[in-house]
Amino acid sequence: MAKAKKPKDVEARLISLADEVIAAAKANRDPAFLIPSRTLSNVNFNTKKGIIEMGKAKQERSFFNTGMAKKFMQTMLVADALSELQRQDLTTSLREIYYRTKHTIQDSHENTFDSQGESDPIVEDLEVGLDALREELHVRAENTGTIVGPLVLVDDGDTIDCTRLGKGGYSVPSIVEPDYIQIKKCTADFVLLVEKGTQWNRLSEDKFWKKHNCILLTGNGQPPRGVRRLARRLNDEHKLPVYVLVDNDPWGYYIFSVVKQGSISLAYESQRMAVPDAKFIGLASGDPEEYGLPRNVGIKLNDKDIARAKEIMNYPWFQKKAWQLEIKHMLASGLKYELDSLANKDFRFLTTHYLPKKLKSKKWLD
Amino acid sequence: MKKSKNGSSALTAAEMGARQREISVSEFFTKNRHLLGFDNPRKALLTCVKEAVDNSLDACEEAGILPEILVKIEVVGEAQPLPSPAQATRFRITITDNGPGIVREQIPRIFAKLLYGSKFHRLRMSRGQQGIGISAAGMYGQLTTGKPVRIISRISDRKPANYFEIQIDTRKNEPIIHKKNEIEWEHARGTQVTIELEGKYQKGRASVDEYLELTSIANPHATFVYSSPEGQTIRYERTFSELPESPREIKPHPYGIELGMLLKMMHDTKSHWLSGFLTGDFSRVSPRTATEICKAAGLDPHAHPRRIARDQAEKIYRAIQSTKIMAPPTDCISPIGEKAILAGLYKEIRCDFYTAATRPPAVYRGNPFVIEAGLAFGTGNGSQAGTAKNTALAEGESHEEDLELARVIRYANRVPLLYQQSSCSAYKAVLETGWKNYGIGQSRGALPQGPLVVFIHMASVWVPFTSESKEAIADYDEIRKEMKLALQECGRRLGTYLRKREHAKSEYNRRNIFALYIEEVAEACGRLKQGKMDTDKLKKQLMKIAVRKTGGEKTDELLGRKKDLEDEMPHSIIITPDGPQGEIPGIQGA
Numbered sequence: 012m013a014k015a016k017k018p019k020d021v022e023a024r025l026i027s028l029a030d031e032v033i034a035a036a037k038a039n040r041d042p043a044f045l046i047p048s049r050t051l052s053n054v055n056f057n058t059k060k061g062i063i064e065m066g067k068a069k070q071e072r073s074f075f076n077t078g079m080a081k082k083f084m085q086t087m088l089v090a091d092a093l094s095e096l097q098r099q100d101l102t103t104s105l106r107e108i109y110y111r112t113k114h115t116i117q118d119s120h121e122n123t124f125d126s127q128g129e130s131d132p133i134v135e136d137l138e139v140g141l142d143a144l145r146e147e148l149h150v151r152a153e154n155t156g157t158i159v160g161p162l163v164l165v166d167d168g169d170t171i172d173c174t175r176l177g178k179g180g181y182s183v184p185s186i187v188e189p190d191y192i193q194i195k196k197c198t199a200d201f202v203l204l205v206e207k208g209t210q211w212n213r214l215s216e217d218k219f220w221k222k223h224n225c226i227l228l229t230g231n232g233q234p235p236r237g238v239r240r241l242a243r244r245l246n247d248e249h250k251l252p253v254y255v256l257v258d259n260d261p262w263g264y265y266i267f268s269v270v271k272q273g274s275i276s277l278a279y280e281s282q283r284m285a286v287p288d289a290k291f292i293g294l295a296s297g298d299p300e301e302y303g304l305p306r307n308v309g310i311k312l313n314d315k316d317i318a319r320a321k322e323i324m325n326y327p328w329f330q331k332k333a334w335q336l337e338i339k340h341m342l343a344s345g346l347k348y349e350l351d352s353l354a355n356k357d358f359r360f361l362t363t364h365y366l367p368k369k370l371k372s373k374k375w376l377d
Numbered sequence: 378m379k380k381s382k383n384g385s386s387a388l389t390a391a392e393m394g395a396r397q398r399e400i401s402v403s404e405f406f407t408k409n410r411h412l413l414g415f416d417n418p419r420k421a422l423l424t425c426v427k428e429a430v431d432n433s434l435d436a437c438e439e440a441g442i443l444p445e446i447l448v449k450i451e452v453v454g455e456a457q458p459l460p461s462p463a464q465a466t467r468f469r470i471t472i473t474d475n476g477p478g479i480v481r482e483q484i485p486r487i488f489a490k491l492l493y494g495s496k497f498h499r500l501r502m503s504r505g506q507q508g509i510g511i512s513a514a515g516m517y518g519q520l521t522t523g524k525p526v527r528i529i530s531r532i533s534d535r536k537p538a539n540y541f542e543i544q545i546d547t548r549k550n551e552p553i554i555h556k557k558n559e560i561e562w563e564h565a566r567g568t569q570v571t572i573e574l575e576g577k578y579q580k581g582r583a584s585v586d587e588y589l590e591l592t593s594i595a596n597p598h599a600t601f602v603y604s605s606p607e608g609q610t611i612r613y614e615r616t617f618s619e620l621p622e623s624p625r626e627i628k629p630h631p632y633g634i635e636l637g638m639l640l641k642m643m644h645d646t647k648s649h650w651l652s653g654f655l656t657g658d659f660s661r662v663s664p665r666t667a668t669e670i671c672k673a674a675g676l677d678p679h680a681h682p683r684r685i686a687r688d689q690a691e692k693i694y695r696a697i698q699s700t701k702i703m704a705p706p707t708d709c710i711s712p713i714g715e716k717a718i719l720a721g722l723y724k725e726i727r728c729d730f731y732t733a734a735t736r737p738p739a740v741y742r743g744n745p746f747v748i749e750a751g752l753a754f755g756t757g758n759g760s761q762a763g764t765a766k767n768t769a770l771a772e773g774e775s776h777e778e779d780l781e782l783a784r785v786i787r788y789a790n791r792v793p794l795l796y797q798q799s800s801c802s803a804y805k806a807v808l809e810t811g812w813k814n815y816g817i818g819q820s821r822g823a824l825p826q827g828p829l830v831v832f833i834h835m836a837s838v839w840v841p842f843t844s845e846s847k848e849a850i851a852d853y854d855e856i857r858k859e860m861k862l863a864l865q866e867c868g869r870r871l872g873t874y875l876r877k878r879e880h881a882k883s884e885y886n887r888r889n890i891f892a893l894y895i896e897e898v899a900e901a902c903g904r905l906k907q908g909k910m911d912t913d914k915l916k917k918q919l920m921k922i923a924v925r926k927t928g929g930e931k932t933d934e935l936l937g938r939k940k941d942l943e944d945e946m947p948h949s950i951i952i953t954p955d956g957p958q959g960e961i962p963g964i965q966g967a
Contacts, residue, residue, distance in 0.1 A: 026905050028905065029901070029902040030906075032898060032899075033902060033910060036922070039918070039922060040922070041926070075923065080890050080891060080894050081890070083894070084898050087897070087901035088897065091901040094905055116894075116896070123897065
């Protein structure tokens with residue numbers, strides 16, 4: 012029911028862009044749209060909700076302005092392509108949107124788009140500008156997430172038992188809204204979200220989820236929307252705590268914060284994707300010492316790492332004392348550690364020692 | 378060593394003395410031909426043509442005749458059929474002019490005696506300087522092919538033409554006449570030189586073809602007809618019908634004299650008094666100045682110059698350097714002039730913008746000189762048309778402009794300099810000019826970038842070359858400074874032009890962009906509305922807004938004529954889509 016109604020609504024919103032152009036032209040004025048800006052300056056940290064929210068700042072995108080004319084034109088082309096998806100009830104990728112809207116402008120040698128880097132932000136502009144979710148726009152990302160554990164899902168009518176998917180697990184689609192994926196059964200005690208696919212494989216191979224009755228989830232680096240949204244749903248609908256396991260470097264910290272509070276560029280999605288009570292399980296700066304990792308498996312922080320760490324220290328959502336100490340500790344040591352470095356002790360050190368000890372001691376950061 | 382061991386190998390003074398003998402200049406040349414520009418066969422061919430053409434131009438101008446010069450290069454050889462020009466090793470060059478001709482008695486010595494000429498012993502601006510050129514060319518031919526130089530010369534249509542075949546006695550530096558007679562000749566007046574020589578014909582940089590093209594730029598008052606070895610005939614038409622003003626001969630300025638030269642002049646002078654010698658044999662030395670010099674040297678103004686030469690010349694030399702003497706007269710120089718430079722550049726180079734500047738005369742080491750510069754910029758497609766690729770660009774491709782470097786064309790007394798660019802003062806001046814100030818890209822220590830031709834001319838009674846083959850101008854601070862000033866003057870005009878063009882272009886582009894995108898936007902609206910709208914009407918409405926937003930009529934004006942061209946950019950030509958503006962040289966008949 013909701014499924015049938017929503018797309019029509021989205022299509023109407025896309026068509027409203029054309030209406031604005033027609034109305035402006037008729038009134039002999041410059042056509043323009045308002046698009047909320049997706050920058051750090053337009054992001055607020057809501058301490059009460061514990062999530063990053065988008066501010067109220069908006070940018071006007073008008074046609075008769077040399078700097079914006081092309082973007083305006085591109086916005087119309089992308090809106091046109093998106094409405095085509097709505098009419099035909101198809102989903103597509105960002106890459107295909109790029110190819111669909113690319114052509115040489117008549118009587119010129121200029122392309123409408125020169126690279127996907129130009130069309131991707133326009134899709135995001137339309138998401139925020141029209142207040143439509145990406146999946147509502149029928150745009151999906153690649154499936155880069157994987158899940159395994161005591162969980163039964165229904166996808167397109169197929170029932171998927173995530174305990175019976177071998178070592179490989181189930182590939183998390185980019186759209187996991189209840190309309191598309193239903194959680195039929197979940198008996199796990201918690202969710203373990205692992206940054207790296209390699210470590211997820213280690214845990215999956217060792218059947219860590221069986222022994223500890225948990226769901227293993229990975230996004231292979233920065234977790235995509237589907238993974239984040241699924242973690243959120245498990246947290247929301249089944250009250251599962253979410254633990255995040257990342258490398259000990261500034262990028263790992265940021266991945267954790269994206270899962271927990273949301274990201275700057277997708278601040279408008281935090282409401283739906285952030286898991287405010289997610290916990291940082293490791294790798295923490297104190298871990299190498301605590302778990303007896305030798306100094307020589309560390310990697311020297313480079314200039315970029317140091318700059319990024321200092322930047323993160325200034326984000327409002329990293330102001331907790333424990334976090335400031337954690338980052339300072341890393342900067343003071345001058346070293347970063349990969350999850351993989353735990354193999355120095357033993358191939359299964361992560362499965363048999365590190366995680367059990369962490370889970371038992373509950374030594375994590377909030 | 379060998380000598381100490383075996384006494385018989387040591388020479389006595391008498392034996393050594395017997396071995397000493399005079400070395401003739403010609404002999405010297407045969408061993409050092411590279412000094413005169415005969416280093417390799419390709420350059421030798423160019424040098425021979427160049428020497429003959431330079432002589433013809435000098436002769437015509439001195440006689441007040443608008444030059445018309447025919448240059449013919451043919452392949453010769455025993456083998457039949459003849460080899461192709463690219464493969465051939467032997468050529469015959471024939472240069473014919475409409476000059477005043479040469480009197481019969483002088484012909485052998487002019488063409489077959491080195492260091493014989495009218496130009497060395499006077500200070501007057503001319504192409505040739507030492508009197509080596511044409512006889513050296515003839516000697517090179519003689520050395521490589523054994524053939525004599527053939528000359529036809531006629532001084533008036535009332536007299537017959539004289540025909541000579543001459544060679545040079547390389548030991549005595551004297552002409553040997555093989556043949557001389559009076560003949561019928563189709564030209565009423567003029568001189569024709571034919572030299573057979575070993576050479577190599579190759580087009581491109583520093584070729585005969587380039588030499589003639591460049592010569593024609595700096596000498597738009599001359600017509601050249603070139604019959605290439607490939608059988609083509611190229612005409613470089615006269616586009617400027619005024620002869621350059623005849624340069625005046627001047628006496629040397631004291632500051633430009635070296636001690637040895639001073640000694641020689643003191644020996645040769647007809648004056649009996651030192652003060653008379655100074656005032657009479659130099660320019661800018663008044664009786665008062667002469668007295669001052671004598672006083673500074675502590676010498677009697679009435680002393681005999683020859684006696685001074687022996688004993689105290691150095692004193693005089695130093696006194697000259699410390700005395701303030703007025704700069705030499707500068708009216709002895711005949712620059713090409715802005716109009717003629719523009720005419721030359723406009724005729725031979727296809728560009729969008731031309732400008733030229735002639736500096737006021739200046740002096741280096743007592744020699745007056747004038748620097749002239751010119752610039753030709755653009756691709757010749759008019760101002761707007763870009764050279765965009767004719768295909769839709771794929772991802773990662775771009776319309777990047779290639780970083781073509783400017784071409785520098787250098788001249789000394791209207792003669793193009795084709796070799797040793799990097800050691801030339803003119804080239805250094807181009808590098809040192811801050812082209813970025815004028816909107817032209819330039820990497821550190823490199824030539825400016827873009828479709829640009831830089832013209833530099835030095836006119837002087839004595840051009841300081843770095844070598845006898847006259848390929849590069851020596852790097853005097855005074856000269857380089859003048860060159861830079863001339864380039865800066867031209868550069869500023871180019872900068873103004875580029876800024877104006879950029880402004881007009883950006884307004885034009887602005888409208889173009891809107892017009893371009895209106896189509897896309899309206900079509901997208903049409904599709905969004907599923908055809909429930911009038912797309913054409915929307916386009917028209919949007920177009921109306923576009924015209925209003927881009928300054929309407931004003932932009933059209935910017936794109937069109939520039940009224941104030943003369944004030945801002947004197948001596949310039951701009952090519953617009955509507956045709957050229959500025960001082961376009963009319964194609965004047967002779």
